[in-house]
Amino acid sequence: TQMYADLQTMTNFFKPHNICFIFVGFDYVNNTFLNNSMNPGLAADEAALLANNKHNDAIDIYIHTSLGDGSGGNSYNIPSDHFSVLQSTPFNFYHEMGHCLGLLHTFETASGTECPDGSNCNSSGDLICDTQADFSGSENMVTAPNSCIYTGNQIIVCNGNTRSYTPPIINIMSYW
Numbered sequence: 327t328q329m330y331a332d333l334q335t336m337t338n339f340f341k342p343h344n345i346c347f348i349f350v351g352f353d354y355v356n357n358t359f360l361n362n363s364m365n366p367g368l369a370a371d372e373a374a375l376l377a378n379n380k381h382n383d384a385i386d387i388y389i390h391t392s393l394g395d396g397s398g399g400n401s402y403n404i405p406s407d408h409f410s411v412l413q414s415t416p417f418n419f420y421h422e423m424g425h426c427l428g429l430l431h432t433f434e435t436a437s438g439t440e441c442p443d444g445s446n447c448n449s450s451g452d453l454i455c456d457t458q459a460d461f462s463g464s465e466n467m468v469t470a471p472n473s474c475i476y477t478g479n480q481i482i483v484c485n486g487n488t489r490s491y492t493p494p495i496i497n498i499m500s501y502w
Contacts, residue, residue, distance in 0.1 A: 328413060329389060335416035336423055339498070345427070353379045361391050366400030366410050376408065385426050389413055401425030421498050432460035432493075432500040441484035442491050458494040460502075 329352070337347050355361070355378045364371040375388055386408040393400070399411035399418035409422035430436075430452040440451025440459035447455035461480040480491045495502040 332411075332416045332419045333387075336419040339420045340423070350381075350384055355379075355388075360388075363392070363394045364390070364410075365394035366397065366402065367395050372402055375410070380408070382407075385409070385423070387411065387419070387422075404428060404430060417498070424499050429454075429499050432457050432497050439482065441482060442489040443485065443487075445485055452499065457497055457499070458492060460493050460497075460500050461491045 330349075333347070333349060340347070355375075357374075357378070360371075360375055360378070364375060366372060371394070376386075380386060384407075388408065388410040390410055390412055393410065393412065398415050399409060399422040401409040401422045404425045405428040406426045409426055411418040411422055432452050434452050435450075437453060438446065438450035439461075440447055442459045444455055444459065447453070447459070451457075451459050461482070481488050482491070483489070493502045494500045
């Protein structure tokens with residue numbers, strides 16, 4: 327029941343972007359290690375997971391009780407045709423699906439750090455100009471019931487000016 331609810335939440339999230347999903351069924355993998363302890367960052371663990379009825383014509387979603395690396399999910403590659411998530415975490419469903427569809431974190435730095443004014447958005451950060459630059463995943467945040475409040479003052483010097491970040495608190499590819 328929870329899996330169907332999480333998949334529906336993900337479907338509803340992507341619907342305004344004209345992205346649709348079709349549920350084609352599920353397989354139960356009877357393996358305590360893969361369910362409770364696997365580390366998505368280890369190639370051997372990923373290979374063991376993919377040995378269980380991998381589909382070439384769908385994005386496979388593996389739902390675990392816990393993951394050995396302490397994360398809430400992993401898409402293994404960007405883009406990807408499979409990802410892992412913890413049970414009952416709808417945010418992780420659509421966050422990891424975003425990675426499968428080719429989206430990077432808003433705080434990505436592999437191509438360089440994005441300037442908060444967006445002047446280098448085509449070549450740095452998440453490489454998408456309609457998302458705000460983000461300085462990191464979840465630093466400088468105070469968690470209150472049902473909200474996250476940014477308390478940091480992260481700045482960067484770019485284009486000769488000192489600029490401040492305003493993290494994108496509603497973007498699914500941010501950790502805010």
